Amino acid sequence: MEMILFKKVFIEKNIVNVETTKNIVSRLPKKSRENIVYIDSYQDIFGKVKKPYLQKRDNLNLFIAEKKGVLVKEAPEAYGLSGEKHFYFINSYNCIYECEYCYLQGFFNSPDIVVFTNWDEIKKEIKSVAKKYPGSWFHAGEFSDSLALSHLTGELGHYFKLFKELPEAKLELRTKSINIREALEIDPLNNVIFSFSVSTEDACKNIDLKTPPLKHRLKAIKELQDRGHQVGLHLDPIIWSPNWSEEHTHLVEKLSREISLDKVSYISLGVVRFTETVYHQFKKNYPASSIHQGELTKSFDQKIRYPRALRNKMLSFVRESLIFREVKKELIYDCME
Amino acid sequence: MLLLTFAHxxxxxxxxGxxxxxxSHPRQKNLYISPEENLGLLISGEGFLQSAMSLTQALAICPEINYVLNMGVAGALINSLNVGDTVEGKTIYLGKDAKAKKMEFKSFPLKPFCKNLYSFDIVTSEQRALTQQDKSxxxxxxxxxxxxxxxLAQAASMQNITMSSVKIISDELNDEEFCQIVKESAQKFSEDLLAFFLENTSSNQYQKKVSEKSELEHYLSSHPRLFLTTAQKNLLKKYSKKIKLSEQMIDDIEQIITDINSKRPKDLSKAIFEYIEEKYSPVTYNxxxxxxxxxxxxxxxxxxxSLDPLFETSAIHFSGNISSEKDLDLISSTLTKLPVRKWDSVVNGDDLV
Structure with missing residues (x-):
C-alpha cells in the first residue's frame, strides 16, 4: 500500500498518549513523523483560513484530533435504501483522492485530512443510537473514504467488533479504495457491507483523479466477495458523455463478468449533482473537466444537475441494464433523487 | 502593463536605477510609470492596509496595469530557508494576532511566475514585532x-488583476534582529531581485492581453450578415466554453442565413442563436x-x-376567467386538447434518444 506523505502532522496534545494516536503515528512514513507539531486544538488551524482545495496535491497536512460535539448524525432522505433509518458517524474529514465532482471541495475550507481517534465515544454513541432505532443503518465515509486510510488508522477491526455486538444494525463502509488487506483478514459479518463506488473506465481514469482504476476496484470487490464479505455498489455519480449509454452498457457487462452481481447486497444509482457552492468551486478547480460537456442546469432544489428528462433517461437506462443482467429490481435504488 | 510593487x-x-x-506619477507619490517599457513600479509602504490602499489608487490611476508582481523581502518560517534564497508565493494568508490565534479567513492564491522557483505560502502579519511563539x-x-x-492581493483581486509574488529571504526562523538585517542588506537584496527579474522576465509576459475570442465568437461577431446585441455577445462567451466551431456548424449557420426570409441582421442573429442554444442545451431546448x-x-x-421553467415537473398551470357559458365551453374544449400524457412522458425523458 502506497504511503501518503503528509507535509505536517498536527496532533492535539490531550490525545498524544491515547493508544489509537500512538498506533497511527507509528504507521506514518518516517518523513511525516519528522514533521509532527503538537497543538491545543485542530480547530485553531483547520478551517481557520481558506486553504485552496488543490493544495491537496502537494501540501497536504494530517490532523489527529478528538471529535467533539455530535458524533452520529441522521442522514438526509433518499440517502440509502428506503424504509429504514440511516445515520452516519464522523470518524474523519477529507479524502486523499481527488474526484472532480467531490462535494468536499466546497464543504470544508481546507483539504487537509483530520482523523478522529476518540473511537470509544463514537462507538458508545453508535450503540446508543442502534438501541434507540433497531434495524438502523450506519454509514462511514460521508466526509472521507472509509478504506483509503484504514491501514493507517487500524479502525476496521473495531467496526467489526462493534457490529458483531449489534446484529440488528447495519454498517456501510463507502469507498473507492482497494486497500482491503486488513478486511481480508477479518471474519465477515452479514451486517457490515463494503460499498464501492464504480464508474465507467473513462470516468475512473479522467474524473476520479488519483483513485484506483476500475479493474483494480473490481478485483478488490471480487476478493471481498470470495472471502464472504457483503458488498454493495454505488453507480454514482453517473456522468453524461457523448457515448454515455455505450459506456454504461460496457460497465454493467464488466460488472456482471468480473464480480458476482447476484451476491451484491444493493446497488444505488445517482446522477452527478452539485450544490451551488460546490459547483462554483468545481468550475474554478477543474475548468477543463469533461463534466462540463453535460447539460448542467439549476434544478428544483437549487442544486446543479442534468434536466429531469435526461436524469430519468440515464437512470432508467442503467437500471434496465442491471435488471437485464439479472440484478433483482428491489435491490436497486436511486440515491438523492 | 506590469506593475512591480515593493514595500520599501x-x-x-x-x-x-x-x-x-x-x-514619478504626478497623481500618486511613489508610483513610477514607463509607458515605453510597459512597466510601472509602486512603493506601497508597509502593512496590509497601507499596501492595499496604495495599489487600489495605482490601479485607478493606471487602468493599463494588468499584472502585479510583488517583490521584496520576506522572513522564513521554516528552517530549510536561508537568507538570500529567492522563492515565490503560492497562497497568501493574513495573520491577525498569533497570541489570540486569529487569522483572517480569506486567502488569495497567486499565479505562478517562474517555473524554476520553489513556491511557498505567505503569511502577511498584521503586527511587526513577532516573538518565536508568534512565528510558530x-x-x-x-x-x-x-x-x-x-x-496587495486583495486590491488586485477586487479588480480581477493577476498577481504573483517573488521574495528574497531576509531573515531566518531564529533571527531576532529582523529590521537590522534588512537595513544592512537592502542594497544587496534589491540587486539580487533585479538580477532575477531581468533573467526571468520576457517582455511579452506582461504585454496587455488582447481579449481572446473563441473561433465561434470570432466567426459570429465578424459575420457581415449578423448583428449581435451585448446580451447575445455575453451568451456567446458562455456557449463558447462548451461549443466548438466545426465545419458542419459553419454549413448549418450559412444554411439558416440563406433559408430565412428576413434580411434584417437582428432576425438572422436571433435564428442563429436558437440554433446554438439547441446545441448548448439540447434537452431543455427541445x-x-x-x-x-x-x-x-x-x-x-x-x-x-404556463409550464415549470426548469421542466422539473410536468404540471401545466393555467389561469382564466369565465363570464359566460360560452367562456366555459371555450375553456373546456381547450383543456381537452392538452397533450397531458405526451407532455408527462416528454418531461420524464421517455422520448429522449
Missing amino acids: RPEARAFL HFKRLK YFSHFGELIDREAWG LGRFGKTEILKLSNQKIKF
Missing part, C-alpha cells in the same frame, strides 16, 4: 512571512420547443397556460 524604497532601489525611464503559530499556515502581500408549440400555443383570451 531600499528594496526597489536597484530597479529605479536600472529602469531609467520610470517617471503562523508557521502552521505558511513558510514565509511579510507585511504587505495580502493587502422541452421548451415542445411546450411552446404543443401547450402554450393553446392559450387564448380566456385561458392562459
